[in-house]
Amino acid sequence: MAELYKFEHVGKRFSGPENLEIFKDINLSVEEGESLAIVGTSGSGKSTLLHLMGALDTPSSGKIFFDGRDMSEMRPDEKARFRNRTLGFVFQFHHLLPEFSALENVAMPALIGGACRADVLPDARTMLERVGLAHRVESKVSTDR
Ligand SMILES: Nc1ncnc2c1ncn2[C@@H]1O[C@H](COP(=O)(O)OP(=O)(O)OP(=O)(O)O)[C@@H](O)[C@H]1O
Ligand SMILES: [Mg+2]
Known part of the structure; x- marks a missing residue:
């Protein structure tokens, strides 16, 4: 290896x-x-x-x-x-960007890397669905529910 x-x-x-x-x-x-x-x-x-x-x-x-x-x-x-x-990092503290939704936060590294929204947002949505957060995709960090 x-x-x-x-x-x-x-x-x-x-x-x-x-x-x-x-x-x-x-x-x-x-x-x-x-x-x-x-x-x-x-x-x-x-x-x-x-x-x-x-x-x-x-x-x-x-x-x-x-x-x-x-x-x-x-x-x-x-x-x-x-x-x-x-590299992929899951930080001990969440470091989410409060002005963006959960979906955009998940997609952020790919967006910063130059990918277009239409390509990466569906994948980000799938990842949130996989961890049981389908109902929170549009939530902002500061939103309680
Ligand atoms: N930028 C810094 N300047 C000075 N000391 C620091 C700095 N960053 C970490 N330390 C010190 O280095 C030591 C190791 O810290 P570190 O955060 O790596 O520990 P950790 O094993 O991740 O702890 P935890 O389980 O609490 O996350 C600690 O004594 C911490 O106070
Ligand atoms: Mg630590």
């Missing part, structure tokens, strides 16, 4: 008065088709690790490769494309 992610001696610290070292020397390999759970107590660094994998943050030391590519060498526009086209 192809190796998707490879971590080599990855460390992360947050500079500042406390200079927090969140983790160090992580060596990890994730293969195509593999399911992986990252488990740990609150504050242990799970989200920090996922932010590195999602090109939302950069390691303080070591290297992360995605599909053989050193992520530190990605230009900002390549990172934006990677996040839009290659």
